[in-house]
Amino acid sequence: MRRYTLGLGGREFVIDVQEIDADRFEVVVGGERYEVKLAGDEDLPESTITPGLVPPPGSDGPARPAATAAATRSVPARSSATAAASSRPAAGAGPSALNAPMPGVILELYVKAGDKVERGQQIAVLDAMKMHNLIGAPRAGTIAEVCVEAGQAVGHGDAIVRFAEG
């Protein structure tokens, strides 16, 4: 389970999100329990509201302003042990990150922290269902962090690289 504390117009909300399936979540807001079905998920790297909401890389505090739709979706809510063992998902893996589009194994990484990339530039090769998939940068920017290593297994939505702000 993951707990978000959001400040919205001066009021504070505590939201607990528990993943049931990849697309079904149990969400508790102010004591009210909702079953939430995720209808679609898309990264919106160029959306105007997201950059300001993205926490600096590494900040993993509970009070992250993760209120964007994209950030909510990337809450794998796994047990912290497995999460730490794999790839630190959800730690700011919002729209300013490139997430694995499907489960697989990272075969190659073509960037390192500090690299400047163009939109569409090849970032990694993901082996899924024995096919080598080219993963391109969703936006232009600077790579703040590479979250995976070659040879590492990733789950759907796990961050591959994170972009620096700006």
Add this chain to the structure above:
Amino acid sequence: MIGPDTLSLLLQGLAHVTAQSLVMMVVALVLLYLGIAKGYEPLLLLPIGAGCLLANLPLSPLIAEDGMLRVLYDMGIRNELFPLLIFIGIGALTDFGPLLENPRLVLLGAAGQFGIFLTLLLALALGFTRPEAASIGIIGAIDGPTSIYVSGLLAPHLLGPITVAAYSYMSLVPIILPPIMKLLTTPAERRIRMPYSQRVISRRTRILFPIVVTVLVGTLVPFATPLIGMLMLGNLMKESGAVERLTKASAQEIANTVTLFLGLAIGSTMVGSEFLKLSTLAILVLGIVAFAVDAVAGVLFAKLLNKLGGGTVNPLIGAAGISAFPMAARVVQRVAQEEDFENFLLMHAMGANAAGQVASVVAGGVLLALMGAG
């Protein structure tokens, strides 16, 4: 010892070279070239080419009574053993997970078999007999073992050309599919994204799936029982995880061994007098028609699903409804990514592709039932 016949005895090989056998040796060399230099399904085309070459050498002892190629043919082609053994391996390599995550993809697999039946009608119109026409139509499944199985039962004399057509077109999937897919879809349709929903498929479901499918299909289409039974046996071994050694043997050692035997034996059926006929050419042409129509039907059906689903189905995945697992699914992913590099349809395409694999087996069984084979 040395007498008037000595020279002719020594040179009887040379004396038995015929124009037909020379042509067939050239065919064999073309197959070897395609396999080795072009990389078209080398695992099959190389043994088939070698078998063809060896069988067409003058007075080849290999296809005489008790010759090795004849023995292989009798051992595993005439009684359908080899394609069935291959199917265990295919089952052990197939992941039905994507299909279980999105069961409606079964419909695409069914649509991807339409060309089989259309081609059957075309072949009938061209004067092939009913069993021959059915065997030719099954090329459209783009599934080698199924084609061998069906034509071996219905029209063994056409086995050579049908197998060569099936495997050649299988290797041409990456070349034949994309133009069809692009012709039938708009760029906007190709850009439709399908979110990957990682529904967790329980181990129990994965284990029950092959059993349920076998019982269901076997009851509905008894003629498909051998194929579906072996496919699902392989899958049951894989998903149960209980017999890893057998799974590995089926997917690797047995499949490899049988592939060699199968290729050689098929190649040995390609003897000049049987192969060099106008009908071979017709089979090659009809086979590609069957393939193309299958792909068209799959894409059009996916377009229909997209209309009904309010724009949530990328029509490209319909092309994976033909068999040719998992190549067709990869081609779908590639074409989708050409249009939008952030679009990942692979899992959906794999689901449709696995459905196509099962559906082509069922289609084979339906054909056998229609033809009253047994």
